[in-house]
Amino acid sequence: MSLFLCPICGSTLTPDARTWRCEGSQTAAKTVHTFDVAKQGYVNLLPVNQKKSKAPGDSEASIQARQRFLAAGFYAPLKQALVKIVTELTKNKGNINWLDIGCGEGYYSQALASSNLNQLIAADISKPALVELAKKSKAAGQLWYQQKEGKKAAIVPMVASAAHLPIKTNSLFGISSIFSPILPKPFFEVLESGGYLLIAKPDQGHLASVRQALFDDVREHDSDKFLQELAPYFELIDRVEVETTLNLSQNELTDLLTMTPYSYRAKLANREALLNSALKSSFKTQARFVIFVLQKRT
Secondary structure, X not given: XXXXXXXXXXXXXXXXOOEEEEOOOOOOOOOOOEEEEOOOOOEXXXXXXXXXXXXXXXXXXXXXXXXXXXXXXXXXXXXXXXXHHHHHHOOOOOOXXXXXXXXXXXXXXXXXXXXXXXXXXXXXXXXXXXXHHHHHHHHOOOEHHHOOOOOOOEEEEEEOOXXXXXXXXXXXXXXXXXXXXXXXXXXXXXXXXXXXXXXXXXXXXXXXXXXXXXXXXXXXXXXXXXXXXXOOXXXXXXXXXXXXXXXXXXXXXXXXXXXXXXXXXXXXXXXXXXHHHOOOOXXXXXXXXXXXXXXXXX
């Protein structure tokens, strides 16, 4: 049975390789809404009235920079830590549906799909990012309509809003939010009883030398400031810290800045000075992350 909902009327939405179709039960006129699957393999479930801009989400430049940076393996320790946690949580479980919200172009999504999942829903408001994820998933034979017995989890790439998830209540085993918005109530609603929420955030000291070079007033990351907001809905059961040293060339440092808010928040002179410092020798900094593992309260 489908776990998806029509983003327009809330009726059950049935996936298909060509067109997703709702059955219209939640409308007085039994109106059926359809959503075509793009040739790359993603489906757009973000209605116009849920968009905050004409082209919401990350820019094309940011997406391409992030792809290059992550492909170089700089954040691989975080990816490996996430996969380990999900693998342990899902061990000896059956029929597991997982949502990676704010998935971007799917660096972490595709890694999580290698654990004990049946279906991984990769959702983001950025259509260009979903295009990249869908193309890679399709080429790997991992899209939901390509799923074969014994293979990795089926990936369902969708353009969707975290605030208006087109997913039935109590239908997901877990959600991962990696550097993405945290919405306690919507997450609580779609998770099954005892379901898990993984949140990855920059920890204190993350890219400290980069921020010190760019900003006159450096504010430390307050990694756990959202836990109080989550407390009525979720119980914190674990906290995992991940740290790695980065030695970056000028091009790699440029990609790092482009994929973060630093690219437009810093003064141009400071940005150029930092990049020039990596011209002759690599720039060294520390990446520090924290992963919070929470469980839905019953």
